[in-house]
Amino acid sequence: MQTIEQLGDVKDRSLADQGRSKIEWAASFMPVLAQIKERFAKEKPLAGVRIGACLHVTTETANLVLALQAGGAQVELCASNPLSTQDDVAAALSEHFAIPTHAIKGEDNATYYKHIESVVATKPHMTMDDGCDLVTTIYTKHNHLLKDMIGGCEETTTGVIRLHAMEKDGVLPFPVIAVNDALTKHMFDNRYGTGQSTIDGLVRATNVLIAGHTVVVVGYGWCGRGVASRAKGLGATVVVTEIDPLKALEAAMDGFLVMPIAEAAKIGDIFITVTGNYHVIAGEHFEAMKDGAIVCNSGHFNDELDLDALEKLTVSKTKPRTFVDAHKMKNGKTVRVLAEGRLINLSAAEGHPPSVMDMSFANQAMAAGYLAQNYKTLEKKVYPVPAFIDEEVAKLKLAAMKIAIDTPTAEQVKYMASWSEGT
Ligand SMILES: NC(=O)c1ccc[n+]([C@@H]2O[C@H](COP(=O)([O-])OP(=O)(O)OC[C@H]3O[C@@H](n4cnc5c(N)ncnc54)[C@H](O)[C@@H]3O)[C@@H](O)[C@H]2O)c1
Numbered sequence: 001m002q003t004i005e006q007l008g009d010v011k012d013r014s015l016a017d018q019g020r021s022k023i024e025w026a027a028s029f030m031p032v033l034a035q036i037k038e039r040f041a042k043e044k045p046l047a048g049v050r051i052g053a054c055l056h057v058t059t060e061t062a063n064l065v066l067a068l069q070a071g072g073a074q075v076e077l078c079a080s081n082p083l084s085t086q087d088d089v090a091a092a093l094s095e096h097f098a099i100p101t102h103a104i105k106g107e108d109n110a111t112y113y114k115h116i117e118s119v120v121a122t123k124p125h126m127t128m129d130d131g132c133d134l135v136t137t138i139y140t141k142h143n144h145l146l147k148d149m150i151g152g153c154e155e156t157t158t159g160v161i162r163l164h165a166m167e168k169d170g171v172l173p174f175p176v177i178a179v180n181d182a183l184t185k186h187m188f189d190n191r192y193g194t195g196q197s198t199i200d201g202l203v204r205a206t207n208v209l210i211a212g213h214t215v216v217v218v219g220y221g222w223c224g225r226g227v228a229s230r231a232k233g234l235g236a237t238v239v240v241t242e243i244d245p246l247k248a249l250e251a252a253m254d255g256f257l258v259m260p261i262a263e264a265a266k267i268g269d270i271f272i273t274v275t276g277n278y279h280v281i282a283g284e285h286f287e288a289m290k291d292g293a294i295v296c297n298s299g300h301f302n303d304e305l306d307l308d309a310l311e312k313l314t315v316s317k318t319k320p321r322t323f324v325d326a327h328k329m330k331n332g333k334t335v336r337v338l339a340e341g342r343l344i345n346l347s348a349a350e351g352h353p354p355s356v357m358d359m360s361f362a363n364q365a366m367a368a369g370y371l372a373q374n375y376k377t378l379e380k381k382v383y384p385v386p387a388f389i390d391e392e393v394a395k396l397k398l399a400a401m402k403i404a405i406d407t408p409t410a411e412q413v414k415y416m417a418s419w420s421e422g423t
Pocket residue numbers: 156157158159186189190194218219220221222223224241242243244247274275276277280298299300301343344345346351352
């Protein structure tokens with residue numbers, strides 16, 4: 001009989017057939033990853049490699065781990081966020097695809113880390129993280145595993161920031177490829193993926209009309225640009241808050257109102273944080289909000305919102321809908337926080353649509369293959385995804401979308417390489 005370690009820890013195995021059907025549906029929108037999977041099945045670039053994956057357990061992630069498995073890897077999966085797991089997908093991976101999966105939607109923090117430990121217990125050679133929790137757990141608690149490890153891949157902005165901090169402190173334990181930094185990842189996933197799925201999560205959680213409301217977007221990076229443009233498209237008045245003068249200027253010239261959060265707090269109906277920073281909405285901002293304001297986060301960690309400060313201001317709390325906590329504050333006003341401040345798109349909706357994750361996970365799969373082949377030449381540093389991978393992903397995606405582009409003529413190539421042609 002197989003143990004929990006071999007099968008994984010999921011909520012309900014009877015959901016496995018439903019999960020498989022959803023995984024197949026997502027696969028039909030992931031043609032680039034499908035081609036990589038086919039190539040992996042022939043070439044087996046990951047033969048014998050144990051991969052510990054700490055990712056959002058979604059239909060798209062399922063297709064990624066199946067591609068890695070086709071490449072010869074043995075993959076063990078846990079969640080990278082307590083609320084982002086799709087329980088039917090976790091069940092399908094464990095039951096139908098021999099991927100032991102340790103993830104239950106709504107798990108508490110202790111279970112979240114217990115699941116990470118289950119993945120660590122398989123002694124991975126390679127990590128695949130979304131937020132860097134696996135690397136930091138191995139580095140801080142399981143140093144003895146490092147001698148057999150070859151490297152890792154990181155999916156998101158916040159994870160890459162943490163890895164750079166480890167490298168700066170001289171404690172990065174192995175080479176890591178920053179998948180987030182591939183252009184075919186963040187220009188599309190962070191912008192169009194987060195843009196659409198954040199609004200999707202907000203609407204599913206609340207059924208609120210966006211048109212006619214003032215939406216405050218905190219942070220105008222790749223995710224913020226996407227969220228702001230989608231909210232505008234649905235008819236909101238959009239306010240952007242920033243700390244970076246260039247991004248603030250860009251937001252202003254893109255047609256958004258830009259002001260400090262202390263001002264925005266007073267006029268917003270809906271607040272969405274996407275900064276990757278700490279307590280960007282603080283106690284005094286909650287206090288200043290209009291009665292009934294809705295607040296959610298789509299950045300990696302829920303500490304973008306100072307929920308402890310809000311708790312201290314709260315006199316009573318109700319749960320009018322599954323993902324809504326209505327906090328009645330001492331000042332008599334109520335603010336509604338969605339999904340306990342966890343990533344709203346993955347908590348209340350399904351995360352990014354598969355056609356955008358097709359590119360992100362094509363980068364992940366190819367980066368893992370590259371790492372397995374080249375780790376001996378790499379140092380304990382954060383590396384960008386090699387440019388040839390980015391270019392290949394873009395070409396494959398264009399081909400899948402049946403979009404043709406021009407090729408420069410010989411004359412144009414010569415012209416662009418020369419300095420002598422002037423006015
Ligand atoms: N929800 C998702 O599915 C999803 C997808 C991709 C990335 N992410 C996460 O979203 C976050 C943002 O990612 P990104 O790629 O947009 O990063 P980014 O670095 O491109 O943008 C972050 C922006 O926030 C701004 N900022 C920082 N502190 C601020 C503050 N106090 N007030 C206002 N603005 C502030 C920065 O100046 C920057 O412009 C990260 O945590 C990332 O991991 C989430």
